[in-house]
Amino acid sequence: MTAAAAHPAGPHGGAAAARQPFVWLALGMAAVALGGFARSYYLKRLFATPALPLVLHAHALLMSGWLSVFIVQSWLIAARRVAWHRRLGVAAAVLAALVVLSGAALTVLAFEREARAHAVGKFHYLLLINLVNLLLFAGLIGAGLALRARAEVHKRLMLLAAVTILAPAAARVALLAGHAPLLQFLAFYGCILGCVLVDSLWHRRLHPVHGVIAELEGGDDYQCATSSGDGAPAQARGDSMPAASGASGQYPRSMSTTASIGSPAA
Numbered sequence: 001m002t003a004a005a006a007h008p009a010g011p012h013g014g015a016a017a018a019r020q021p022f023v024w025l026a027l028g029m030a031a032v033a034l035g036g037f038a039r040s041y042y043l044k045r046l047f048a049t050p051a052l053p054l055v056l057h058a059h060a061l062l063m064s065g066w067l068s069v070f071i072v073q074s075w076l077i078a079a080r081r082v083a084w085h086r087r088l089g090v091a092a093a094v095l096a097a098l099v100v101l102s103g104a105a106l107t108v109l110a111f112e113r114e115a116r117a118h119a120v121g122k123f124h125y126l127l128l129i130n131l132v133n134l135l136l137f138a139g140l141i142g143a144g145l146a147l148r149a150r151a152e153v154h155k156r157l158m159l160l161a162a163v164t165i166l167a168p169a170a171a172r173v174a175l176l177a178g179h180a181p182l183l184q185f186l187a188f189y190g191c192i193l194g195c196v197l198v199d200s201l202w203h204r205r206l207h208p209v210h211g212v213i214a215e216l217e218g219g220d221d222y223q224c225a226t227s228s229g230d231g232a233p234a235q236a237r238g239d240s241m242p243a244a245s246g247a248s249g250q251y252p253r254s255m256s257t258t259a260s261i262g263s264p265a266a
Helices: 013-018 021-042 054-078 082-116 123-146 151-164 167-175 181-203 208-226 234-238
Strands: none
Touching: 021 054, 021 151, 021 167, 021 181, 054 082, 054 151, 082 123, 123 151, 151 181, 151 208, 167 181, 181 208
16 A cells, blocks of 8 residues: 555556565565564464464454555556555555454453463563554554555555564564564664665655654654563563464464564463
C-alpha cells in the first residue's frame, strides 16, 4: 500500500516497477521477516520446534498476509496499476485492523497469564512496548489512508508502518549475534535507517515524513524499553525476541507486532 495518486498505466509497467526502490524495500522487509521467523514459524518443521497454538497461527497468518499485500501494493503502484492498487487497498486496511486487534489481544493475554501465575516475566516489561508499537502502526496506517490523495506522503507513511511491524523479526535476527538488548534495538533502527537512506538517495532528498516519523518510531521504543529499569529480568531485557522454546508447557514464540507472543502457560 504505497501510493494512490493516479498515474496512467504504461505498456512497460512491469519493467518500470522493477526499477522502483519501494518494491525492493518491500521485498527486503519480507526477507527480514522470513529470517526472523524461519525457525519458529516459516521453516519450523526443519528445526523441529514445538507446535503453535491455533490462535498464534491465526495471528501469524494475518501478519504474513498484510506483508504480502504490502508487497503487491508496492508493485502495483510502481507498475502504474492504480485502479487495482485502490481495490486491494480495502483488503489491506482490513488486514491492518485485524493485525492490531490480534496483536493487542495476544499481548494482553500473555501479560495476564504471567499475572495469574504470579510471575514477573518478559511481558511485564514488553506490554508497553507492544502497545506503543501497535498504536504507531495503526496511526501510520490511518494517516496513510487519510492522506492517500497525496502520493508522496501516503507511500512513505505506509512504508514506515511496514517497518514498525518488523521489530520482532529484526530483533530475532539480531539474536543470532548475541542477546544484548542494544543489538536488538540497533537491528530495528537499522531497518528504519535503511528505508530512509534508500529513499533519500534515490530521490536525492530527505522527505519530511521520514525525518519526523522515523524519530518517533525509534524514540518511543527506546524510551519504553529503558523505562523498565535495571531491575528487569534478563529474559525481559536481553531476550525480548527469543527463539522458539522447547520447554515443557511453554508456547513457542510467535509473530507479533513488536515482541514474541509465547509465554508460560498459566
